[in-house]
Amino acid sequence: MSDDLEKAILQAYDPLASQTARSSALDYLSQISESPGGWRTFVEKLFVTSDVQIALICLTALGNIVLHRCVHFPTSNHRFMSVPFTSQDDDATSPP
Numbered sequence: 001m002s003d004d005l006e007k008a009i010l011q012a013y014d015p016l017a018s019q020t021a022r023s024s025a026l027d028y029l030s031q032i033s034e035s036p037g038g039w040r041t042f043v044e045k046l047f048v049t050s051d052v053q054i055a056l057i058c059l060t061a062l063g064n065i066v067l068h069r070c071v072h073f074p075t076s077n078h079r080f081m082s083v084p085f086t087s088q089d090d091d092a093t094s095p096p
Contacts, residue, residue, distance in 0.1 A: 004028070005029075005032065005041055005042075005045050006045065006049070006051075006054055007025075008025040008028045008029050009025070009029065009053070009054050009057045009058075010053075010054070011024075011025035012025035012026045012029060012057075013053065013057070029057075029061065032061075033061055033064065033065055038065065039062060039065050042058040042061045042062050042065075043058075043062065045058050046058040046059065046062070
């Protein structure tokens with residue numbers, strides 16, 4: 001499946017590919033993204049690829065998966081999904 005993923009990524013973003021081929025590749029990538037364990041496929045490919053384009057698409061897909069699946073989390077869990085840049089005890093006006 002990992003080789004299919006790489007082929008689909010390259011096909012989906014190849015400007016010389018036919019519209020039908022690109023659409024088919026994007027559909028395949030969407031199916032992976034929407035599957036419950038699809039994120040693992042992107043993580044696995046991310047750690048073994050040396051192709052920057054494939055790594056970027058895998059990171060983008062993972063980001064989209066997190067964004068879209070977090071919408072379904074109960075509101076009480078949303079506080080665990082954002083990490084502040086500074087703690088609330090820090091005073092932004094005080095010198096370091």
